[in-house]
Amino acid sequence: MLDLEERVSRVFNPDVRPLVREAHRCYASGAARAAIVLTWTAVCADLIHKAEILKEDGESDARGLVEDVERAQQPGQADAVNIMLGIERSILDIAEKLELVDRTQKMQLERLREDRHLCAHPSLRPLGELFEPTAEYARAHLAVALEAVLVHPPSQGRKILESFMVQVADPAFTFDAQYLGYAFFDRVRPSARAKVVQFAAKFALLQIDDPHVTIPPGMLADRMALCLRHFAERDAALATDCVARHADRLLKADPAVQLAALARLGDLPAFWACLPEALIAQFNARVEGIGKAERTGALPAQEAKVFALVANAEVRTTLPALEGAFTALHVSDRCRVIGQRPNAYFAAHLPGVLEEVGSFDHGQFVARTAVLPCAGVLTLDDLRAVLRAWWDNDQCWGRAMPGYLVELYAATAHLGAQRDAVWREYLEELREFTPTFNEIARGTGLVEVQAD
Incomplete structure (x- = not known):
């Protein structure tokens, strides 16, 4: 059942909140x-206040109501009640x-509103019968109003959506x-919230080229994906x-758009929850084909992002070829892939x-692209294995x-004091390589620098 007290504490307008609290006390006391009368009074006061805010924001549909209120509030206005x-x-x-x-x-x-009139004007009932609403009836009205x-x-759905697009598309x-x-x-x-989330999902999935947006479609889609992830954390x-709602459109989209959607959203559970099996099978075949393809240059960044999803156990299950x-x-x-998503x-x-x-x-490339980005997720055993391989290859x-x-x-x-023991163990093997040993010894401070 709806927690009325919690909702009352969340009333947006602090000037209206006392009216709502009084309405709740009346309901609670029978x-x-x-x-009911106070609930309708609170609704009117709240809507008038919101219309005033929207008028200040340039909403023309609010102007007439606000002007009527201002006219009724003028000193000496004899017709104020009728207004x-x-x-x-x-x-x-x-x-x-x-x-x-x-x-x-x-x-x-x-x-x-009708029940408020019946409560405030009992003469509206025939034969002198009084309108006698129950406490639960009053509660239902208060719950609806809240x-x-x-x-x-x-907030307005259309305005919120426009504002969201302006924010995300801003360079x-x-x-x-x-x-x-x-x-x-x-x-x-x-x-309105549902419209915003749906809007983010559409652009993140379909990489739409909006003529009113100055940034590239891919950049806009990446930003929308960030927003969608956050919304998914709030309401999966x-x-x-x-x-x-857009899964079928993705099924018919250009293969490059499909691959880009997989790259940016492939680790989001909401992405896989509604994809057609045919598209999942297509993704698996596409990944297998990329792995077998002959290349003269580097793996494209978009494909590297897709392969980086291999770090996610659920994606590995869904795409067994990955x-x-x-x-x-x-x-x-492989190093380019690792660099896209450093992971344990x-x-x-x-x-x-x-x-x-x-x-x-090549050693510099490997260290810079794959090893250093993953340093923060290494365990002690991982560190030992990395140092052993590094030490044993003279090209490193x-x-x-x-x-x-x-x-x-x-x-x-993050490995604490135990990492020093691991590093000292391997540094001892370097003593005969004086320049290299001294550079590392100075940088780590673990052992004394030896004479050249």
């Missing part, structure tokens, strides 16, 4: 008529036009989860439903890529490689 009665008669129609309520909510609030109007800010956009949730999830009506069922295709890649391409899964692959280093330049000691070892030491601080 004064149902008073509760306010007219406002009460039209306020729900205007609220629907302003998207403050939907049609169903408007019908429920119209029932509240859910439909009172707890929500003056200077910076993802801020706290702001995103506050502005487009917490402070919007459920219907809503995110799944919104993704499902793991084998990853291990079949050239060592440099890849730690076991690092010794192998270090063993395959065939030149000083040229140029910047000693400096990279110092960076690796700093980046494994």
Whole structure:
């Protein structure tokens, strides 16, 4: 059952909140008529306040109502009561036009308005019968008022959607989860919230080229994917439903668009929850084909992002070809994949890529692209294996490689004091290589620098 006390504490307008609290006290004490009258009074006050805010924001449909209220409030206005009665008669129609309520909510609030009249004017009943609403009837009206109007800010579905698009498409956009949730999830009506999440899902999946947006479609889709992830954390069922609405369109989309969607959303459960089996099978075949393809250049970044999903156990199960295709890649391409998504899964692959280093330049590439990005997820056993492979391959000691070892030491601080014992063990093997030994000794501070 709806927790009325909790909802009352969330009433958006602090000036209206005392009215709502009084209505709740009347309901709780059995004064149902008073509760219904106060509930309608609170709804009117709340909608008038929201119309004033929207008028200030330039909403033309709010102007007439606000001007009528201001006219009624003028000193000496003899017709003030009749003006306010007219406002009460039209306020729900205007609220629907302003998207403050939907049609169903408007019908429920119209029932509240009629019952308010019956409570305030008992002569409306024939034969002198009094309207005697029950406490539960008053509670139902209060619950509707809270859910439909009172707890929500003056947000409009269309306006919120436009604002969301402007924010995300801004060239200077910076993802801020706290702001995103506050502005487009917490402070919007459920219907508008669903539109925002659905909008994010559509652009993230289909990489739509909007002529009104200045940034590239791929960049916009990546940003929308960040937003969709955050919304999914807040409401996984809503995110799944919104993704499902566009799954069939993704099935018919260009293969490049499909692959891009897999790359940016492949680790999101909502993505897989509604994909057609035919598309999943197509993804699996595509991954297998990429793994077997002959390439003269580097693995494209988009494909590397797809292969990086191999770090996710659920994706490995869904796309059984992925793991084998990853291990079949050239060592440099495997490093590019690891660099896309540093993860504990890849730690076991690092010794192998270090063993395959065939030149000083290649060693630098492997260290910079794969080993250092994964340093923060290494265990002590992983570190031992990485250092062993690094030590044993003489092509891992040229140029910047000693400096990279110092960076690796700093980046494994999460392993605590035990890492020092591991590093000292391997440093002892380096003593005969004085310049290299001294560079690492100075950088780590673990052993004394020896004389040249």
